[in-house]
Amino acid sequence: MNEVTIRDILTSYERKRDKAESDLEMRKKDVYSQIPEIEEIDDEISKLGLSLAKLVLLNPKDKESIVIDAQNKINELKEKKEYLLDKFKVPKKYLDIQYDCNLCKDRGFLKNGNKCNCFKQQIINEAYKMSNLSRMLDSQNFSTIDPSMFSDEIIPEANMSPQQSILEIVSICESFVLDFDKDNDENLLFYGDTGLGKTFMCNCIAKSLLDKGHLVIYQTSFKMFEIIEDYKFKNTDEHISKDNYNNLFECDLLIIDDLGTELANSFTNSELFNILNTRLLNGKKTIISTNLTPLQLGEAYAQRIFSRIFDKFRMVKFIGKDLRWEQKKVGDKYYIFYFFYYFSLKAKKFSCTNFKYKKNS
Ligand SMILES: [Zn+2]
Structure with missing residues (x-):
């Protein structure tokens, strides 16, 4: 997740806290105007709190009795306040500050310094948005795979049926997700004809990793090269195009769909090499999906990409009918x-x- 996004989320927390506080002030004003005694009680409580510190400082020996004494007075005042609120039918928590998340009080972090779940959830939501995946993930994830959709007729060249093959592929993909945080150099290259479930499988992996809080970017190769061109040659919206470009290098998982549909030339060749190589060096994982065979890939892309990069990818072949x-x-x-x-x-x-x-x- 890039810094700008995290900063945006933290700023939104700040705004939430400000709003919670100003809303409370409005409610207080409202109550004070109708029940002035409540304002007097609140004043008294805060005065007691202030004088308590002073009294303890001046009489350290009597600290215990001073604190107990003050506590009793405060409790008495609170009871009186509750009685009045009740009498005027003011809802119970009307004068409490109302946070969206009571666990972290809209700070995003818990007292022990860990991220609150609400913060993690926001990161996931942002990741979904940035991954271009939010729409299809409800229907495409590991739980919606139906192996019976695949033929159980053995394909002689592969020596297995599409059904056996997809079950094997599912297990490869599930291990990929399970071991995602391990530094194991595991990258996947899905190849095979159109309509054999390659994109579906990419989505399953993306969904599982997004749910674990990873940033996954899914792009067709066509769109990916467009982003690169935008960043390098156009000055449209600099902030966005730079973010989009950096995400290709920095995201936890990059999925490049339909590699080979773009116009392969020396520009796309060197950019592809740059992205894949940088990701490999930084231990970031990548999945490529393509309709080309490994042989055709070798022909379409310069040899250095093929030998040095694709070498680090596990080749996963999809077989069967569309x-x-x-x-x-x-x-x-x-x-x-x-x-x-x-x-x-x-x-x-x-x-x-x-x-x-x-x-x-
Ligand atoms: Zn929270």
């Missing part, structure tokens, strides 16, 4: 349902009747 077409068949049922639902609404609205839908097989 799932998007398979899914479409299953999806048809929902499509028909939606179709009927939509037209039943329309029918109500326009009294359109006798609508029939015949399924094409």
Whole structure:
């Protein structure tokens, strides 16, 4: 997570605390105007608190009795105050300060210096936003994988079925997540034809790591090179483009989807090398997904990238038929349902009747 984002979150805490305090002052004013005795009691309590310190300083020997005496008086006043509030039907915690998070009192940190859960959650939320993933993650995560969607027919060249293969891939991906914090140089390169679940698997990994508070950036290679170009050649919004650019190097996990769809030239070659190499040197992990075979990758990218970088990636091959077409068949049922639902609404609205839908097989 970059410093600017953390600073923004901490500033938002400051604002929350200011607001909580000013809201309390407003509520106090409101109560004081209607029940002046309450203001007198509050004044007395704070005066007692101040004089207590002075008394203890002047009579250190009698410290204990002075404190007990003051405490009793304060309790008495508080009881009186409660009685009055009750009498005028003021809600119980109306004169307490109201924080969003009572654990850290909107400071983001607990007394022992650890981050409060509310702070961790905000970091995760920011990470989701920055990762470009928030929309699809609800439907695509390890718990939504259905191996039965994959054929169990053995593919001779692979000597296994797509179903066996995907189960193996899931276990590779789950170990990747489990060992993510280990310094084990594990990077993944997913390859195989379109629609075999590569992006789905990237999303599963991203979701698991985001939930653990890691910053994951997901970009198609096309968009990634656009970000790099923006940063290097254009002066649009400097602050944002610099952040976006730096995130490619600094994020905990970078997922580059669809590598090979961009126009490969000496610029993209050297930038790709720079990003992957810097990440490797800093022990940051990367996942690449591509429709190209390792051989085609070698042809598309300069040899130094291929040998020095891709060497550090575990090659994961996706096999089978395009799932998007398979899914479409299953999806048809929902499509028909939606179709009927939509037209039943329309029918109500326009009294359109006798609508029939015949399924094409
Ligand atoms: Zn908190």
